[in-house]
Amino acid sequence: MFTQTNRVRRRLVTGGALLTATALALAGCGRSEDSGAAAPESTTSVGSGPATGDLTVWAMGTEGENLPQLTKAFEQANPGTKVTVTPIPWDAAHNKFTTAITAQSLPDAAMVGTTWMGEFAGLDALDPTPNGFDTAGFFPGALDTTKVGGVGYGVPWYVETRVVYYRKDLAAKAGITTPPTDWDGLKAMAKAMQDKAGAKYGINLQPGGQGSWQTVMPFAWSAGASITSDDDKQFTLDSPEMQEGLKYYQSFFTEKVAGTDLPPNQTEAQFVSGQVPMFISGPWMAGSIAKLGGDKMKANIGVFELPKNKTSTSFVGGSNFVVFKASKNKDSAWKLVQWLSEAKTQTEWYKLSTDLPAVQSAWQDPSIASDPLLPVFGKQLETAKAPPAIVNWEQVATAFDAEVEKMAKAGQSPADTAKAIQTKATSIGTGS
Amino acid sequence: MSTATLQEKSARVRPPGRPSARGRRPLDRQTLAAWILALPFVLLFLAFSAGPVIGSLGMSFTDIKQRDLRTPFAVNGVGIENYVKALSDETFRRAALNTAYFVVVGVPLTLVAALGAAVLLDRGVKKFQSLFKVAYYLPVVTSIVAIAVIWRFVLSPDAGLLNTVLGWVGIDGPNWLASKTWAMPSLIAMAVWRNFGSAMIIFLAGLQGIPQSVEEAGQLDGAGSWQRFRYLILPLLRPTVLFTSVVTGIGYLQFFEEPFVMTQGGPLNSTVSVSMYTYQQFGFGNYGLATAMSYLLFVVIAVVTFIQFRLLREK
Numbered sequence: 001m002f003t004q005t006n007r008v009r010r011r012l013v014t015g016g017a018l019l020t021a022t023a024l025a026l027a028g029c030g031r032s033e034d035s036g037a038a039a040p041e042s043t044t045s046v047g048s049g050p051a052t053g054d055l056t057v058w059a060m061g062t063e064g065e066n067l068p069q070l071t072k073a074f075e076q077a078n079p080g081t082k083v084t085v086t087p088i089p090w091d092a093a094h095n096k097f098t099t100a101i102t103a104q105s106l107p108d109a110a111m112v113g114t115t116w117m118g119e120f121a122g123l124d125a126l127d128p129t130p131n132g133f134d135t136a137g138f139f140p141g142a143l144d145t146t147k148v149g150g151v152g153y154g155v156p157w158y159v160e161t162r163v164v165y166y167r168k169d170l171a172a173k174a175g176i177t178t179p180p181t182d183w184d185g186l187k188a189m190a191k192a193m194q195d196k197a198g199a200k201y202g203i204n205l206q207p208g209g210q211g212s213w214q215t216v217m218p219f220a221w222s223a224g225a226s227i228t229s230d231d232d233k234q235f236t237l238d239s240p241e242m243q244e245g246l247k248y249y250q251s252f253f254t255e256k257v258a259g260t261d262l263p264p265n266q267t268e269a270q271f272v273s274g275q276v277p278m279f280i281s282g283p284w285m286a287g288s289i290a291k292l293g294g295d296k297m298k299a300n301i302g303v304f305e306l307p308k309n310k311t312s313t314s315f316v317g318g319s320n321f322v323v324f325k326a327s328k329n330k331d332s333a334w335k336l337v338q339w340l341s342e343a344k345t346q347t348e349w350y351k352l353s354t355d356l357p358a359v360q361s362a363w364q365d366p367s368i369a370s371d372p373l374l375p376v377f378g379k380q381l382e383t384a385k386a387p388p389a390i391v392n393w394e395q396v397a398t399a400f401d402a403e404v405e406k407m408a409k410a411g412q413s414p415a416d417t418a419k420a421i422q423t424k425a426t427s428i429g430t431g432s
Numbered sequence: 433m434s435t436a437t438l439q440e441k442s443a444r445v446r447p448p449g450r451p452s453a454r455g456r457r458p459l460d461r462q463t464l465a466a467w468i469l470a471l472p473f474v475l476l477f478l479a480f481s482a483g484p485v486i487g488s489l490g491m492s493f494t495d496i497k498q499r500d501l502r503t504p505f506a507v508n509g510v511g512i513e514n515y516v517k518a519l520s521d522e523t524f525r526r527a528a529l530n531t532a533y534f535v536v537v538g539v540p541l542t543l544v545a546a547l548g549a550a551v552l553l554d555r556g557v558k559k560f561q562s563l564f565k566v567a568y569y570l571p572v573v574t575s576i577v578a579i580a581v582i583w584r585f586v587l588s589p590d591a592g593l594l595n596t597v598l599g600w601v602g603i604d605g606p607n608w609l610a611s612k613t614w615a616m617p618s619l620i621a622m623a624v625w626r627n628f629g630s631a632m633i634i635f636l637a638g639l640q641g642i643p644q645s646v647e648e649a650g651q652l653d654g655a656g657s658w659q660r661f662r663y664l665i666l667p668l669l670r671p672t673v674l675f676t677s678v679v680t681g682i683g684y685l686q687f688f689e690e691p692f693v694m695t696q697g698g699p700l701n702s703t704v705s706v707s708m709y710t711y712q713q714f715g716f717g718n719y720g721l722a723t724a725m726s727y728l729l730f731v732v733i734a735v736v737t738f739i740q741f742r743l744l745r746e747k
Contacts (some may be wrong), residue, residue, distance in 0.1 A: 423693040
């Protein structure tokens with residue numbers, strides 16, 4: 001859900017791109033050095049006075065609709081400031097941003113999908129986080145998503161991570177009283193769900209297709225793999241650790257504990273019906289299961305952290321909040337960002353939107369701490385990781401998904417899969 | 433129009449070897465007025481059609497990426513590298529094969545369905561002709577997204593309409609869109625259903641343009657209804673067949689919507705099409721590679737259309 005590829009119609013993209021290119025070619029404008037190759041240093045620092053002037057903000061989806069309620073409080077604390085929020089549908093957002101970056105018609109600040117950071121920073125659109133901006137309180141994995149080539153751009157705004165969901169009643173039937181903590185335990189539990197609790201498949205794992213890397217990488221990370229070298233310059237997807245993660249993932253399909261023939265977008269329904277009583281996903285699923293299965297089902301939803309190999313490392317998603325270089329009111333824009341990342345604001349925002357806070361201290365609020373499921377997500381977030389913020393990540397991820405599909409459905413060996421992902425990723429390049 | 437200009441015009445249609453040796457004549461008032469009236473279109477055409485087409489051809493020989501859009505002259509020429517890269521790309525070749533499969537099976541099916549429906553409408557059901565015309569044409573004007581919802585229900589593995597019906601006769605239907613073998617035929621069926629209406633309307637017009645007397649003459653000579661159709665109607669329909677096959681062929685070579693909304697190219701790239709893969713590359717900002725792929729498709733469309741004209745033109 002947070003790795004949107006642009007789905008705007010083909011004609012718009014091609015036509016728009018070609019038109020822009022031609023128009024620019026005709027206008028003959030030139031630009032030489034600022035191609036984003038050299039990492040820019042942050043030059044600004046946030047002033048201490050109240051924010052002033054008008055601010056325009058873009059935000060996607062329900063966040064875009066809810067944000068004005070939150071910014072009202074900011075306007076009250078900073079008299080004379082007016083924040084105008086433009087809601088953008090997720091589907092059109094990536095394209096709208098890249099077009100706006102090309103045309104330099106950007107807002108002052110915006111919510112940005114974590115996997116777009118590398119690309120937008122590569123397009124030289126983002127303003128580096130000012131000096132002295134306190135970022136210590138964020139979840140480290142979430143904070144990593146704001147860093148491109150060692151430079152921070154903006155802050156994490158809200159987060160999500162993936163844990164294992166299971167049906168408590170069926171687990172009891174299968175003779176499982178405490179959730180497993182290691183790889184063998186997870187497999188055994190899924191098998192028991194099939195053998196003793198009447199499930200068609202023990203666990204629902206995505207057999208390739210868009211975004212499946214988000215479920216695969218946590219296993220590889222837990223085995224010690226990494227996507228790139230420490231400096232983000234080389235891909236390291238062909239490591240033995242990566243193969244170990246892939247092998248474990250594939251074994252669920254070869255042992256028929258997970259299915260390749262399940263219709264997509266039926267995860268909740270199959271969970272409620274008991275056909276597939278386990279899956280790995282993010283916090284939003286608890287709500288949609290409760291909606292489908294009612295209060296009785298709600299009591300049967302259990303979650304536990306990803307099983308451990310070397311570590312238990314999940315995927316961290318969410319959205320960041322950035323300020324654009326082109327903004328004419330940067331100081332006030334950063335003040336808004338600073339205000340958005342205060343623990344108190346983050347708690348308010350959780351109550352308004354159910355988006356989980358990116359600031360760790362906000363999780364102590366009773367509204368989150370007393371939830372039956374959320375603390376597990378909070379625990380998982382402490383170690384969760386994000387893919388490196390490289391320009392070409394979306395493209396690498398697509399190649400990754402295609403190879404995972406071959407491995408799950410066509411029996412491609414984990415070694416060949418790792419090799420193919422590495423080869424494709426290398427030929428695509430990091431893009432920086 | 434005076435006879436003089438008519439003669440001049442007919443002389444221009446078949447020039448005797450070379451154009452007139454008298455050199456350029458000054459523009460007469462009429463021609464000038466015509467150019468002035470045409471100017472808004474010509475300018476718009478140059479700016480928004482010809483310009484981008486030429487620009488994109490240029491782009492296909494460079495290493496342009498999304499980030500270079502602001503500095504289009506800073507890009508490097510790379511010769512035919514993008515074309516080589518496209519042709520040696522495993523997924524692109526797969527997409528080309530899929531597209532060929534779609535065209536080779538889909539176009540004849542569409543034309544046969546369209547012609548069949550047109551003949552039935554023309555001969556059989558005079559009374560409800562308008563109703564059937566609307567019914568057959570409806571999928572053409574319906575949004576593909578709405579169609580996708582219906583077809584997903586039809587093709588759904590468990591509760592789907594198709595598998596339910598197959599179940600009645602004891603056949604255990606496959607998971608159509610998730611099967612490597614059946615995903616493409618499913619999309620072809622959907623495309624034929626969606627598109628044959630427009631070809632049908634054209635066939636119907638062609639059929640109604642054939643004078644009744646032709647068929648009556650055939651009947652007098654003792655030709656049966658199949659013979660009359662095969663040896664009289666079909667040859668007279670040749671221009672219509674040419675037109676519909678060219679238009680349908682071009683449309684099907686640009687196969688995009690069906691896999692885009694139904695399968696996203698899966699499973700295992702079995703339904704990815706050239707247009708869809710090209711679109712994906714545009715999305716990644718690889719404009720050089722994507723425009724090269726577009727031009728490869730353009731060349732194929734040009735060649736296929738040329739062949740169709742050669743095979744089907746009036747002899």
